[in-house]
Amino acid sequence: MQRYRLMAQNALCAIATIFFTAVFAAGVAMSADISLAGSEWGFANETGKPARYIQFAEDQASGNLGCNRFTGGYSFKDGELNFRPLASTRMACAPEAMKREQEFAALLSKVRFAEATHLKLVLKDADGEVLAELVRRDPD
Known part of the structure; x- marks a missing residue:
């Protein structure tokens, strides 16, 4: 159970990183x-x-x-x-x-x-x- 929780947290972190990277790039790029x-x-x-x-x-x-x-x-x-x-x-x-x-x-x-x-x-x-x-x- 602990392993699945850790995998879910890692997946959420990866999704959040991708999302905020896209938002930041859209805000500062030409x-x-x-x-x-x-x-x-x-x-x-x-x-x-x-x-x-x-x-x-x-x-x-x-x-x-x-x-x-x-x-x-x-x-x-x-x-x-x-x-x-x-x-x-x-x-x-x-x-x-x-x-x-x-x-x-x-x-x-x-x-x-x-x-x-x-x-x-x-x-x-x-x-x-x-x-x-x-x-x-x-x-x-």
Whole structure:
């Protein structure tokens, strides 16, 4: 009886190990099939109102460049992330905010690929070089 109990415990441990390994791999591995719709991403070190971020809806992206808001279409399939022309408001802001805004707008215009997990979005250019690593602002 003791032997069968030990075998059952070992089998349960093996199943649990396989299950948690699969869950962990799914959570950290690149997923070209993950949907961006309903998610919001920003820079880890930026919080509050002037934070730069991007929100994804079904086929629409919007967000804050640092001072002005933007919106436009996008597509994300098989790891390719393409933004259609983005429109933005044109408020004047402090020079530092405008510089950060211009940097973020330029970065978004260079994006061609993305790797997405539940908590991290890595934006890449046409050569596969990392442009930015964004963190999920709505991790629910």
